[in-house]
Amino acid sequence: MSTLWIAILLVALVSFAIKAAGPALVGGRRLPPRAAGVIALLAPALLAGLVLTDFAGPGWTKADWTVAAGLSVAGISYLLRAPMLVCVALAALATALLRLL
Amino acid sequence: MATTEIGYAAGVRVGLAVGVPTFVMGVTFGAMAHSLGWGTLAPVACSLLVFSGSAQFALATSLAGGGGVALAVGAAAMVNARFLPMGVAVASDLKGGRLRRAFEGQAVVDASWAAAHQGNGRYDREKLISATLVQAPLWIGGTLVGALTAPSDEIIHRFALDMVFPAFFLLLLIDEMRESVQARWVAAFAAALAATLTLVVPVGLAIVGSGAAALLGLRAGPGAPR
Numbered sequence: 566m567s568t569l570w571i572a573i574l575l576v577a578l579v580s581f582a583i584k585a586a587g588p589a590l591v592g593g594r595r596l597p598p599r600a601a602g603v604i605a606l607l608a609p610a611l612l613a614g615l616v617l618t619d620f621a622g623p624g625w626t627k628a629d630w631t632v633a634a635g636l637s638v639a640g641i642s643y644l645l646r647a648p649m650l651v652c653v654a655l656a657a658l659a660t661a662l663l664r665l666l
Numbered sequence: 667m668a669t670t671e672i673g674y675a676a677g678v679r680v681g682l683a684v685g686v687p688t689f690v691m692g693v694t695f696g697a698m699a700h701s702l703g704w705g706t707l708a709p710v711a712c713s714l715l716v717f718s719g720s721a722q723f724a725l726a727t728s729l730a731g732g733g734g735v736a737l738a739v740g741a742a743a744m745v746n747a748r749f750l751p752m753g754v755a756v757a758s759d760l761k762g763g764r765l766r767r768a769f770e771g772q773a774v775v776d777a778s779w780a781a782a783h784q785g786n787g788r789y790d791r792e793k794l795i796s797a798t799l800v801q802a803p804l805w806i807g808g809t810l811v812g813a814l815t816a817p818s819d820e821i822i823h824r825f826a827l828d829m830v831f832p833a834f835f836l837l838l839l840i841d842e843m844r845e846s847v848q849a850r851w852v853a854a855f856a857a858a859l860a861a862t863l864t865l866v867v868p869v870g871l872a873i874v875g876s877g878a879a880a881l882l883g884l885r886a887g888p889g890a891p892r
Contacts, residue, residue: 568729568734568735569704569708569729570708570711571735572725572729572735572738572739573708573711573712573715573716573725574715575735575739576712576716576721576722576725576738576739576742576743577712577715577716579739579742579743579746580716580717580718580721580742580743580746580749581772583743583746583747583749583750583753584746584749584753584768584771584772584774585753585768585769585771585772586750586753586771587750587751587752587753587754587755587756587757587771588753588756588757588760588767588768588770588771589764589765589767589768589771590757590764591753591754591757591758592757592758592764592767594757594758596754596758596787599883599884601786601787602787602883602884603880603881603883603884604751604754604755604787604880604883605755605783605785605786605787605883606848606849606852606879606880606882606883607751607752607755607877607880608779608780608783608842609839609842609843609845609849609850609852609853609856609880610852610853610855610856610876610877610878610879610880611748611751611752611856611873611876611877611880612776612780612835612838612839612842612853613839613852613853613854613856613857613860613876613879614856614857614859614860614872614873614874614875614876614877614879615720615748615776615835615873616832616835616836616839616857617856617857617860617861617864617876618860618864618869618872618873618876619831619832619835620832621860621861621864622864622869623864623868623869624864624865625864625865631826632828632829632832635826635829635833636829636832636833636836639829639833639836639837640836640837640840643836643837643840644840649683649684649834649837650683650686652833652837653686653687653829653830653833653834653837656826656829656833657825657826657827657829657830657833658826659826660826660829661824661825661826664823664824664826
């Protein structure tokens with residue numbers, strides 16, 4: 566078996582274990598309020614981390630002003646209550662147009 | 667995304683709404699893996715078995731960087747480490763014994779998890795599962811299309827297909843930030859953490875580190891968020 570397939574299978578196993586751990590071990594128990602408060606805030610924290618790192622890339626090597634402009638278009642149009650899909654399409658359109666310049 | 671809508675049907679709507687970006691991201695992954703010499707079967711098998719875009723991109727990037735299997739698996743694991751706290755978060759809303767909950771926990775992917783959040787750390791199990799079931803064939807099918815058609819980096823860049831992923835996650839973030847002032851502070855702190863960390867540690871670790879911003883929640887008494 567090639568290293569590629571070994572890597573794919575290992576990542577699949579690790580991913581399964583990571584997702585299984587919380588549900589299997591914590592189970593049906595209610596968490597204490599403080600822990601629940603932190604967990605409720607994991608969503609905004611990790612989403613902000615995902616967006617920022619995807620934009621900046623390793624060591625800020627990937628940062629691209631056309632992407633920043635596209636993200637602004639997505640954010641502003643969403644705040645103006647445009648549907649999600651429309652916002653993503655507008656963001657891609659804005660970035661594509663700016664790259665034409 | 668209206669978090670007040672609940673149940674399987676609401677999840678299907680979520681899955682369809684994120685279906686286009688999911689499909690496009692799948693195409694992007696398939697094309698990238700193909701250009702790295704993975705062929706056609708391996709990218710599709712990877713999407714089916716790993717089923718996590720960010721981990722798969724980390725794996726492919728890392729393997730292409732020549733760091734070997736251990737480093738590549740480590741990088742993908744770090745990127746996916748966020749599913750550990752996400753899994754803990756949904757745990758009490760899943761059904762059945764340990765084994766069944768372990769399998770239901772596989773439905774945790776970013777978009778479904780964020781959309782299934784009902785506030786105060788409660789999750790809509792049916793919405794979570796059905797949203798993921800709708801995304802799965804689109805993700806795997808997109809990968810197949812990408813590996814078969816293999817669009818060039820230049821085409822991906824020109825049509826701004828690389829915008830789809832960050833724009834989509836930004837919208838999910840805005841949904842979360844609408845929940846409370848505290849959520850906005852946490853998001854700002856997490857962004858600052860990630861911006862700094864990505865200068866010194868791998869991207870996967872920077873994402874995990876940004877999760878530390880949620881510790882601001884310790885200052886709140888019971889039921890304070892929202």
